[in-house]
Amino acid sequence: MSMIVAERLTKQFPGESRMAVAQVSFQVEPGELVVLLGPSGCGKTTLLKLVNRLYEPSAGTLLIEGVDVRSMPATALRRRIGYAIQQTGLFPHLRIEQNIAVVPRLLGWERQRIEARIDELLDLVGLPRSYRRRYPRQLSGGEQQRIGLARALAADPAIMLMDEPFGALDALTRTRLQDELLAIQRQLRKTILFVTHDVEEALRLADRIIVMREGRIVQFDTPLNLLTRPHDAFVRQLTGADDLLRHLSLMTVAMALTPGTPPASIANLPPLAPQDDLRTALVRLLATKAEGLPVGSNGQAQGWLSLAVLRQMLGEI
Amino acid sequence: MRYLIANWPYVGELFLEHLWLTLSALLIATAIALPVGVILSRVAWLRTPVLGILGIIYTIPSLSLLVLLIPFLRLGYRPALVTLIAYAQLVLVRSVVVGINGIEPAIIEAAKGMGMNSWQRLLRVELPLALPVMIAGLRVATLSTIAIATVAAFVNAGGLGTLLFDGVRSSNSEKIIAGAISVSLLAVAANILFRRAEIWATRSRGPT
Ligand SMILES: Nc1ncnc2c1ncn2[C@@H]1O[C@H](COP(=O)(O)OP(=O)(O)O)[C@@H](O)[C@H]1O
Ligand SMILES: [Mg+2]
Numbered sequence: 021m022s023m024i025v026a027e028r029l030t031k032q033f034p035g036e037s038r039m040a041v042a043q044v045s046f047q048v049e050p051g052e053l054v055v056l057l058g059p060s061g062c063g064k065t066t067l068l069k070l071v072n073r074l075y076e077p078s079a080g081t082l083l084i085e086g087v088d089v090r091s092m093p094a095t096a097l098r099r100r101i102g103y104a105i106q107q108t109g110l111f112p113h114l115r116i117e118q119n120i121a122v123v124p125r126l127l128g129w130e131r132q133r134i135e136a137r138i139d140e141l142l143d144l145v146g147l148p149r150s151y152r153r154r155y156p157r158q159l160s161g162g163e164q165q166r167i168g169l170a171r172a173l174a175a176d177p178a179i180m181l182m183d184e185p186f187g188a189l190d191a192l193t194r195t196r197l198q199d200e201l202l203a204i205q206r207q208l209r210k211t212i213l214f215v216t217h218d219v220e221e222a223l224r225l226a227d228r229i230i231v232m233r234e235g236r237i238v239q240f241d242t243p244l245n246l247l248t249r250p251h252d253a254f255v256r257q258l259t260g261a262d263d264l265l266r267h268l269s270l271m272t273v274a275m276a277l278t279p280g281t282p283p284a285s286i287a288n289l290p291p292l293a294p295q296d297d298l299r300t301a302l303v304r305l306l307a308t309k310a311e312g313l314p315v316g317s318n319g320q321a322q323g324w325l326s327l328a329v330l331r332q333m334l335g336e337i
Numbered sequence: 338m339r340y341l342i343a344n345w346p347y348v349g350e351l352f353l354e355h356l357w358l359t360l361s362a363l364l365i366a367t368a369i370a371l372p373v374g375v376i377l378s379r380v381a382w383l384r385t386p387v388l389g390i391l392g393i394i395y396t397i398p399s400l401s402l403l404v405l406l407i408p409f410l411r412l413g414y415r416p417a418l419v420t421l422i423a424y425a426q427l428v429l430v431r432s433v434v435v436g437i438n439g440i441e442p443a444i445i446e447a448a449k450g451m452g453m454n455s456w457q458r459l460l461r462v463e464l465p466l467a468l469p470v471m472i473a474g475l476r477v478a479t480l481s482t483i484a485i486a487t488v489a490a491f492v493n494a495g496g497l498g499t500l501l502f503d504g505v506r507s508s509n510s511e512k513i514i515a516g517a518i519s520v521s522l523l524a525v526a527a528n529i530l531f532r533r534a535e536i537w538a539t540r541s542r543g544p545t
Pocket of ligand 2: 065
């Protein structure tokens, strides 16, 4: 069953002529990291807040694990959904441990379970346990954002909503946190809706990307398809298809993998790793002049990367 | 000074009367202002009319209000108490509203987004974060209450104002000085106390 199903979801703010979110329908599968991408004001935040009912829809329905979100109290719904925002919204009067413990406390967890969870989460987001007794303002911006992530993950929700969580960080910190989010995601397999207006961030993080424009979904597709088969000029311009080579470096071999046993002719060539970026892979492909390269880790072939497939993808632009 | 030293038990008694009048007025005033302020912080359209009315009360000269209340409450402690409570409302209610509405919107959004209900948000987030502003308001209200309580002696409410009024009536400057010094002492002490409390409330978010 899909984790999140939106059906003609619409939000029109009182006194506004146009709809902030207009009849949006989509499905997100369990364990997917879906990025909402689009220019400022296109309705990303509004759509996100419709999911945890910080906004109520004007029309349409939203199902989570098949259940209409309006069939349960908003507070109960929100305690089941992790929520992390750009400004962090950490409580300045509470210590880090208290900030992380907010939702578990609301859920009435036992003290020992909460204590253990706090340590576990600090480990997960790569901060020392000695930070427990600190206050938010004693942490750097990047560290505060990690606490925001830990706090959102605290009660182990199946769904996470993240609204430009890394938007206010410097480029270096942002990249590092993106990597860590991916590592955490590989481990936890949450269903994540992640808002950003940064194309590179979207390409790096997303399993699939929802491109939005003026409250509507223009295209809902994989990063590679977005680049190689943009639905229209808007998407092409947004993803900067001209910057293809640079964008290839943001994506992994795994995204263009042909599953199965590689052809015998290339089976013995040095393999690519699934996490290698596509640009490096293309360069190596062209250098070896082979029809493809095996892909695998620890001597185990997972499939292969075909030059023809890659060519075809690139050629369609 | 001579009067003060010679009559310290009497002055002490008036001092305690003054303190009691101030404290009881502030206690009741806070008990009213806190819920009113919380409601105003949530119901935007009530804010302007209610604060407007409190503002009008605030501008009535204290002596007139005291005298106006005599027909209803007679002379003594009661009209003084009511007057002091009424005067403190504007400052106290406003500090609660400003304290709560001044909280960074992202913090409130996070509190909602994590599933706190209205009460949990109020008790765990809004009031603790509004505390420094509310203590500052309480400080200002306390100082003005101490001052206005002096006037309350005019309606036989007792307190240190008694020394001032008696002194003026009998041209006894020693009495006036004794009264003035005692009131100032009380005000300065209250000021120091609340400043401490403000600093404590702000510091309890960790040193910068
Ligand atoms: N609370 C609100 N009241 C009225 N209009 C709003 C509100 N929130 C957002 N909007 C409008 O809805 C549109 C979408 O906003 P938003 O979802 O915040 O966009 P994004 O997150 O993509 O930048 C914008 O035109 C914005 O002005
Ligand atoms: Mg936004």
